[in-house]
Amino acid sequence: MSFISRGFRGKRRDTSSSSRVPPGQYVVSDFPVLSAGPTPRVALAEWTFVVEGEIDEPKKWTWEDFRKLPAEDVTKDIHCVTKWTKLDTAWKGVSVDTILEGVETAAEFVMAFSYGGYTTNLPLEDVSGGKAWIAYEFDGQPLHPEHGGPARLLVPHLYFWKSAKWVRGLRLINKDEPGFWESNGYNMYGDPWREQRYWGD
Amino acid sequence: MARTAVLGRLNWQLGAVAELVQETPRVASLVLDVPEWQGHLAGQHVDVRLTADDGYQTERSYSIASAPENPRLAITVERLDDGEVSPYLVGEVRKGDKIELRGPIGGYFVWRGGDDRPLLLVGGGSGVVPLMAMIRHRSASKSTTPTRLLYSSRSQDDIIYRAELDALCAVGDGLTVAHCLTRMQPPGWRGYARRIDRAMLEEVAWPKPQNPIIFVCGPTPMVESVAGHLVDMGFDATSIKTERFGPTGG
Amino acid sequence: MTVQQSDLKLDGNAIGGLLREIFTMEMTTAESTCAGCQKVHAVGQVEVYMNAPGVVVRCPACGQVQMRIVKGGGRYWLDLTGIRSLEFSA
Numbered sequence: 001m002s003f004i005s006r007g008f009r010g011k012r013r014d015t016s017s018s019s020r021v022p023p024g025q026y027v028v029s030d031f032p033v034l035s036a037g038p039t040p041r042v043a044l045a046e047w048t049f050v051v052e053g054e055i056d057e058p059k060k061w062t063w064e065d066f067r068k069l070p071a072e073d074v075t076k077d078i079h080c081v082t083k084w085t086k087l088d089t090a091w092k093g094v095s096v097d098t099i100l101e102g103v104e105t106a107a108e109f110v111m112a113f114s115y116g117g118y119t120t121n122l123p124l125e126d127v128s129g130g131k132a133w134i135a136y137e138f139d140g141q142p143l144h145p146e147h148g149g150p151a152r153l154l155v156p157h158l159y160f161w162k163s164a165k166w167v168r169g170l171r172l173i174n175k176d177e178p179g180f181w182e183s184n185g186y187n188m189y190g191d192p193w194r195e196q197r198y199w200g201d
Numbered sequence: 202m203a204r205t206a207v208l209g210r211l212n213w214q215l216g217a218v219a220e221l222v223q224e225t226p227r228v229a230s231l232v233l234d235v236p237e238w239q240g241h242l243a244g245q246h247v248d249v250r251l252t253a254d255d256g257y258q259t260e261r262s263y264s265i266a267s268a269p270e271n272p273r274l275a276i277t278v279e280r281l282d283d284g285e286v287s288p289y290l291v292g293e294v295r296k297g298d299k300i301e302l303r304g305p306i307g308g309y310f311v312w313r314g315g316d317d318r319p320l321l322l323v324g325g326g327s328g329v330v331p332l333m334a335m336i337r338h339r340s341a342s343k344s345t346t347p348t349r350l351l352y353s354s355r356s357q358d359d360i361i362y363r364a365e366l367d368a369l370c371a372v373g374d375g376l377t378v379a380h381c382l383t384r385m386q387p388p389g390w391r392g393y394a395r396r397i398d399r400a401m402l403e404e405v406a407w408p409k410p411q412n413p414i415i416f417v418c419g420p421t422p423m424v425e426s427v428a429g430h431l432v433d434m435g436f437d438a439t440s441i442k443t444e445r446f447g448p449t450g451g
Numbered sequence: 452m453t454v455q456q457s458d459l460k461l462d463g464n465a466i467g468g469l470l471r472e473i474f475t476m477e478m479t480t481a482e483s484t485c486a487g488c489q490k491v492h493a494v495g496q497v498e499v500y501m502n503a504p505g506v507v508v509r510c511p512a513c514g515q516v517q518m519r520i521v522k523g524g525g526r527y528w529l530d531l532t533g534i535r536s537l538e539f540s541a
Binding site: 008010011013015 | 289
């Protein structure tokens, strides 16, 4: 172990282990903002969400259409690959199962893509079966742009880089392909419970 | 003596806090003895690494405030109330404590002196720190390079190195400082009392034919605004060096 | 969609130490030609976003990603495909 800085504690973090905290993580009480580029500002009048790719007919919603879909309140723990975990985060969003309703496809994977160019890949079964949402409220307030608003993908059982901010669509793909971080070191799947942070983990 | 060829991996070194200097209510300088220090150029920075006893580590970069001629290394840190590192460095650290650092880092935002181009330095808040290293180097090397510092602070109490800057200007060897106080001004204040804008830069900057070297440092929005004005005023982009300190200026 | 300046944007000076680790020499004075718009900037001037699972470097002229750097698990991953050419002194 390297040199220890006398009296340094760092930000408030709880390192006590608990069955809710995946290996290598610590619990924080704030909500860190991570960003790979400028925060996109999307006017709701321009916002759309699409499902496209290996599908007979692409689906598209405007913000008005999207907000008419049935939504749920969900409270989940979230885990960032940069080691922070935040417990009991409260979101409101449309289940991806609702988005995919009626979609017939042989594709087994999706690429989520966002305003600003971000992408992340996931197995289709990891965004269905009640495991994923398109979230537009956090803590009872409209989702702030710095946290991915107007809407972000929410997939709490995987590392949070998979919960694409500023999401604007899902592309159904036959073969798994690496997204923005997966193509440069990060794990294709990203299960925090098996600590799948990087390639080869 | 600073080296010009910088090769090889930088190692983490330990510096011992020899002195703590409170510069303003929220800003302090840590003056360090770093036994293996190889020297630096004005404008460079160090990366500081802090390690908690559970192994948690975090790093921050701090501009070197001291002149290369000074055998001790100084960094100047602004304490941000909700910061993670700055309340430790300004508040907890004591004389005799050791700080882990590596450096010097940077070759782009440096001023060596020794040429005949006048210097324009534009700093916002703690962005003045690397510019002060340049001013201190100028003084220690007995340079008479015509130098103008335009320095923006929130209030007079927030001016870092205020007494030292006054004293260096009083020497009369070609250094002038124009302060702007953006939030509060003392009674009778005759300096600038607004954010740096194009009109202010037109008044302070060297005329273009004098071909100044320009360094701009501070919070990202301020740096981009100032650099934009300078380009619009006709200064060549390659003569303008910028360093962004993020939203709060360090 | 309008894209606004992010508060989290820094410049190449902020990754001077990291680049030094990787290239074993000072790199902020290196000049990079953007693979997208072909404009040339000193690495000290490029836009850097560090508050992320990795470092993302973008062209200050066109915003395209020039570099991605991930350090973790005892390895680095470096993507330079957004840079057409990187020029630095011998």
